[in-house]
Each structure stands twice: as C-alpha cells, then as structure tokens.
Amino acid sequence: QSVLTQPPSASGTPGQRVTISCSGSSSNIGSYHVYWYQQLPGTAPRLLIYRSNQRPSGVPDRFSGSRSGTSASLAISGLRSEDEADYYCAAWDDDLSGPVFGGGTKLTVL
Amino acid sequence: QLHLQESGPGLMKPSETLSLNCTVSGGSISSHDFYWAWIRQPPGKGLEWIGNIYYSGRTYYNPSLKSRVTISVDTSKSQFSLKLTSVTAADTAVYYCTAPQYASPAAIDYWGQGTLVTVSS
Numbered sequence: 001q002s003v004l005t006q007p008p009s010a011s012g013t014p015g016q017r018v019t020i021s022c023s024g025s026s027s028n029i030g031s032y033h034v035y036w037y038q039q040l041p042g043t044a045p046r047l048l049i050y051r052s053n054q055r056p057s058g059v060p061d062r063f064s065g066s067r068s069g070t071s072a073s074l075a076i077s078g079l080r081s082e083d084e085a086d087y088y089c090a091a092w093d094d095d096l097s098g099p100v101f102g103g104g105t106k107l108t109v110l
Numbered sequence: 111q112l113h114l115q116e117s118g119p120g121l122m123k124p125s126e127t128l129s130l131n132c133t134v135s136g137g138s139i140s141s142h143d144f145y146w147a148w149i150r151q152p153p154g155k156g157l158e159w160i161g162n163i164y165y166s167g168r169t170y171y172n173p174s175l176k177s178r179v180t181i182s183v184d185t186s187k188s189q190f191s192l193k194l195t196s197v198t199a200a201d202t203a204v205y206y207c208t209a210p211q212y213a214s215p216a217a218i219d220y221w222g223q224g225t226l227v228t229v230s231s
Binding site for chain 1: 155156157158159161162170171172173206210214215216217218219221222223224
C-alpha cells in the first residue's frame with residue numbers, strides 16, 4: 001500500500017482534458033513539493049513535473065501540475081494517444097526520510 | 111547528460127544475496143549535485159525507494175529494507191552498488207539505478223533502463 005494515494009485508472013478521448021489526483025499527508029505533500037513521473041510501457045519513468053508545477057525542458061505545456069494542502073494534481077490537456085502511460089506522483093517524506101510514491105494511475109486514451 | 115546502466119543476475123534463489131552494480135557515465139560519480147539511488151518496481155506494481163548514497167559514502171535506507179540493504183560507491187570504477195540479503199519472492203522486481211538531485215531528492219532526472227530480478231526456487 002503506497003503512502004501517496006492515486007486513482008488506479010483514468011481515461012479520456014483525444015483532445016480532452018484529464019486530471020489525476022494525488023493525496024498525501026502533512027509529512028509529505030503538506031510540507032514538500034510534488035513530482036510527477038510518466039512511465040511508458042516497458043520503459044523507465046521520466047520526470048514530467050518538478051517542484052509541483054514546473055516542466056523540465058522537452059515536456060509539452062499540455063502537462064501541468066498543482067499542489068494545495070496535502071493534495072496535488074496533474075492535468076493533461078489536448079489528450080493524445082502517446083499520453084497513454086502510467087503516471088506516478090512522488091514527494092519527500094519526513095517519516096521515511098526518503099521519497100514516497102503514489103501507486104500509479106494508468107491513463108487510457110480511448 | 112548522465113547515463114546509468116545496471117548490471118547483475120536476472121534469476122536468483124530464495125535466501126541468496128542480490129548484488130547489482132550501476133555504472134555511471136557522462137558525468138562524475140563524485141558530483142556534489144546528485145545522490146545515487148536504487149528504486150524498485152515489482153511486476154505490475156508501483157515504485158519503491160530502496161536507498162540513496164552520496165559521493166561521500168553517506169547512506170540513507172528505506173526503514174522497511176534497512177536490515178537487509180547495503181549501498182556502496184566505488185569512485186575508481188564510476189559505479190555504485192546494491193546488496194540485498196536473504197531475498198524472497200517478494201523481492202522480485204525491476205531494479206532501477208537513479209540519480210536524484212541532491213537539493214531535491216524526490217526529483218529524479220536520470221534513470222537506468224532497469225534490470226528485472228526474479229527470485230524463484
């Protein structure tokens with residue numbers, strides 16, 4: 001059971017906007033930035049969002065992140081077939097003294 | 111641009127000790143900017159942090175694995191390593207070596223391709 005809670009699945013049609021939530025506690029999201037990772041099938045995760053709402057170079061501006069209190073969310077607008085992947089949230093956790101991850105959300109593009 | 115590559119056995123028996131190496135290229139393993147870390151992912155499941163090491167040798171382990179884990183760094187070979195003792199089927203996973211940012215250890219820009227370790231009798 002993961003420390004951060006994500007819905008196991010999400011879906012949308014091409015062009016739609018989807019959001020993925022990530023819920024934590026005061027020892028992680030409530031105190032620290034959130035990071036989002038995209039994992040395409042058979043590949044290693046890729047950093048998608050850092051410091052809750054910043055995009056690394058090369059990440060399309062269709063991807064955006066936000067954080068409020070002990071929750072965070074990832075939004076994907078203009079959904080494309082290549083966005084079909086697993087998405088993980090992560091944050092530093094004081095109780096673990098290490099990073100914690102969500103259980104992952106499988107995004108299906110219908 | 112850092113490149114990380116895992117190496118080690120793919121199949122193990124219960125009670126054996128898992129040993130994996132990660133070779134770092136494209137940058138210095140003595141960099142002050144990164145930790146060197148291991149993360150694993152059981153088949154069809156999420157990501158689990160195993161532990162970090164800084165170039166100085168200072169280590170940080172997940173408490174749930176701490177009694178069985180050792181992470182070390184060999185700067186002369188530009189490698190860092192993972193040892194996990196007394197493995198069971200629950201340790202079957204893809205093991206990734208990674209380079210979290212020192213300033214933000216949950217920010218991981220660099221990942222190895224991952225190596226699947228299967229524990230089976």
